[in-house]
Amino acid sequence: MSASTPSAPRPQPGLVARAWARLAIPLVVTVLAALVGAAIILVSELLVPGVEFSWTLPITAYQALLEGALGSPEAIVSTLANSAPLVFGGLAVAFAFKAGLFNIGVQGQFLLGALGAVIVGVWVADWPPILAIPLATLAGIAAGAAWGFIPGFLKAVSGAHEVVSTIMLNYIAVALLAALVSGPLKVPGSPSPVTFDVGNAAWPVILGRIGHIGIILAPLAAAFVWWLLRRTTWGFQVRAVGANPDAARYAGMRTKRITIGTMAFSGALGGLAGTCVLLGVTHTMTSGFGTTVGFDSIAVALLAGSEPLLVLPAALLFGGMRAGAGLMQIKAGIPVELVDVLQAVILLFLVASPVLRRLLHLNTARNEPATPRATNMVPDVPV
Amino acid sequence: MDLTPLLDGLYGIPLLGILFQAIGYLVAAIPSNGSNILNQATPLALAALCGVVCERSGVVNIGIEGTMLISAFTAWVVGIAVNPMFGNPAPGPVFGATLPLLICVVAAVAVAILVSALHAWLTISLRANQIISGTIINIFAFGITGYLDQLISKSSPAGAGSFMAFTPPEALVNLPVVGWIFAMFLNQGPLAMSMIILVIGLQIWLFRSRWGLRTRAVGEHPRAAETVGIDVLRLRFRNVLIGGVFAGLAGAWLTIEATNSFQIGMTAGRGFIALAAMIMGRWTPLGAFGSAILFAVFVQVSQLIKIAPPEGDLGTIMGSVPAQLWDALPYILTIVILAGVVGRSIPPAADGQPYEREAAA
Numbered sequence: 001m002s003a004s005t006p007s008a009p010r011p012q013p014g015l016v017a018r019a020w021a022r023l024a025i026p027l028v029v030t031v032l033a034a035l036v037g038a039a040i041i042l043v044s045e046l047l048v049p050g051v052e053f054s055w056t057l058p059i060t061a062y063q064a065l066l067e068g069a070l071g072s073p074e075a076i077v078s079t080l081a082n083s084a085p086l087v088f089g090g091l092a093v094a095f096a097f098k099a100g101l102f103n104i105g106v107q108g109q110f111l112l113g114a115l116g117a118v119i120v121g122v123w124v125a126d127w128p129p130i131l132a133i134p135l136a137t138l139a140g141i142a143a144g145a146a147w148g149f150i151p152g153f154l155k156a157v158s159g160a161h162e163v164v165s166t167i168m169l170n171y172i173a174v175a176l177l178a179a180l181v182s183g184p185l186k187v188p189g190s191p192s193p194v195t196f197d198v199g200n201a202a203w204p205v206i207l208g209r210i211g212h213i214g215i216i217l218a219p220l221a222a223a224f225v226w227w228l229l230r231r232t233t234w235g236f237q238v239r240a241v242g243a244n245p246d247a248a249r250y251a252g253m254r255t256k257r258i259t260i261g262t263m264a265f266s267g268a269l270g271g272l273a274g275t276c277v278l279l280g281v282t283h284t285m286t287s288g289f290g291t292t293v294g295f296d297s298i299a300v301a302l303l304a305g306s307e308p309l310l311v312l313p314a315a316l317l318f319g320g321m322r323a324g325a326g327l328m329q330i331k332a333g334i335p336v337e338l339v340d341v342l343q344a345v346i347l348l349f350l351v352a353s354p355v356l357r358r359l360l361h362l363n364t365a366r367n368e369p370a371t372p373r374a375t376n377m378v379p380d381v382p383v
Numbered sequence: 384m385d386l387t388p389l390l391d392g393l394y395g396i397p398l399l400g401i402l403f404q405a406i407g408y409l410v411a412a413i414p415s416n417g418s419n420i421l422n423q424a425t426p427l428a429l430a431a432l433c434g435v436v437c438e439r440s441g442v443v444n445i446g447i448e449g450t451m452l453i454s455a456f457t458a459w460v461v462g463i464a465v466n467p468m469f470g471n472p473a474p475g476p477v478f479g480a481t482l483p484l485l486i487c488v489v490a491a492v493a494v495a496i497l498v499s500a501l502h503a504w505l506t507i508s509l510r511a512n513q514i515i516s517g518t519i520i521n522i523f524a525f526g527i528t529g530y531l532d533q534l535i536s537k538s539s540p541a542g543a544g545s546f547m548a549f550t551p552p553e554a555l556v557n558l559p560v561v562g563w564i565f566a567m568f569l570n571q572g573p574l575a576m577s578m579i580i581l582v583i584g585l586q587i588w589l590f591r592s593r594w595g596l597r598t599r600a601v602g603e604h605p606r607a608a609e610t611v612g613i614d615v616l617r618l619r620f621r622n623v624l625i626g627g628v629f630a631g632l633a634g635a636w637l638t639i640e641a642t643n644s645f646q647i648g649m650t651a652g653r654g655f656i657a658l659a660a661m662i663m664g665r666w667t668p669l670g671a672f673g674s675a676i677l678f679a680v681f682v683q684v685s686q687l688i689k690i691a692p693p694e695g696d697l698g699t700i701m702g703s704v705p706a707q708l709w710d711a712l713p714y715i716l717t718i719v720i721l722a723g724v725v726g727r728s729i730p731p732a733a734d735g736q737p738y739e740r741e742a743a744a
Contacts, residue, residue: 040527048534102514150718160721163445163514164662167655168714168721175711183705295522302515335533340526347519351511 029349036345061332068327069320077208083319084214085273089297090311091225092269097306099262100242105166106270107294108173109144113271114278116143118285125199136201144271145264152263156256181287193287203280212280226308299343404697416683417567424679425575429633430657431671433626440622441602441733445517447630448654449524450498454491454634456528459645461490462543478573479547488635495631503623510737529647545643546572572640585668602731605738615738659717685712
């Protein structure tokens, strides 16, 4: 995605014009998505029997959404805490994108990461935190990496497309988790399937009531992934394979090995997302453990154009929406699933941004691709 | 002829005996579950047909899952709205079909075509990444159906019911040896039966018609197809819309044939399993149908093992596996098949690549 250097010197537009060219698409897309969301709310009022129609319901809903995300110090901490796993998951998807791989399996890696963290976390629950926390965290990362390794290995060895195999692994992860939590991991005598608490392995809270250290780890992880991609040989190879696998192979890179390594590292980040939720928030695991992090991560990575540092604001946007959704449901009676719709609509407008650019007369389009372009981000191998 | 001593002997062999037991279990289980298997294969086969039509012309459609989910929801909601208008008619004599149910099918297909049109517009007209476009459709489908379902389910409304399976004559079903095949194919609802016709029809259409030849040409070498005067973009657009018809029927099957209600995320990965079935069937309708049947066998067996586990050593081994893991069997099988078969299964050459006209660039 570094093709932003224009070949010929061009007259520099003014600061305002440049800022507009950069921010226009994200702003317009967000506003349009909000409008579509409002339209959906209004239409759904008509569809549902027994609800009194009110024109102001979308405003009430968005007010509650904003209040729940930013309205108080506690809400802001909640937004940050909700964003942290999205940063890890978004980085997982973005990193795989860089190598031309589409990791839809963050959900499964997330679950495996949480599973690894809870297994080791319960085991070391009585150890001193200085040992327990890193051990449980590393276990989560390792479990996620293992789950990411499988599709990478299959892709490299037999050509099985990672999109289908990662999705299948998501479902397998759900079954595995349910089997373990209601079997060997279950607290004996407990009426419902739930594991022991991770005790001392829980991530410490540093901000407010729920602000765990994931809030600090997330930007660090983003910086690390940026450094890895931009400043290391391996990162260069990953990008080279993503840009042109044939050229990378002719240059002597072991593309299959890089594919496997990329998926394992991506899985490790996905596992860290699960670890973050388990050790930072829930501390125990039920058989229904699972959040929307996996699929939100794909949205985050797409919104960030797969740039590690842009993953942070993108995760804040979607994390804020998740944080505020609860209050929106309470105050306006709008189901939290509206957030999924808004995410999809934002992405839809992003993908359709060439049309928006034409409508807005933005001719600087080539400078800054907002989403991964078809030709170089995802391999041409069919599903 | 009594096979018991022979079987006892075979089953007694260590390790190999367990294999014999597994085969014996499948041989006993499959015929008696024939119609369930074909029923389970219906959405997979229909969705795989959608994949075949799209990918043969060069468009990867990973949004089948979402398309199915939206049309399943549509069929259910339209039933709720339309059924009272017709005075909640009693099930009809053929398939229990009523006018509202037929309207549900039409609505489901229409919505699926609309969603497919979105995919076609994004990927063919705007040349957006086909996998990203499909993923967006999936996220959107999950969100919008979940959102509306939360609102509508509050009043727990009654839908339009569901189609009923045709009951073949007893004499036919009770025939020795082949009776179960009649039961399998005839003891079905209208969507499952139409699936069989569609599979055969599409197979002929794809390999014996002008449209089929053009579709395959566009999927293999769009530039060459364009030079002989085929409108590549238009043909791809049309094929993706036709694919929508199949995805719509697959979705309708979920809510008005297999069940009569809607659950959030009820497609449960069938759209993706269908893609694996399509690959395993080498992008042909009949092959995809065969693979769909294979998957359905494993879905059925994974359920059956929980209810009626086999006896003997095999049963002991199977019993030691937690019940939840059997649910993962079809998904594990999908991965194994993808890894094992895909190397020999060659996709259309231009599959997944956006086409840009020379003049348009």
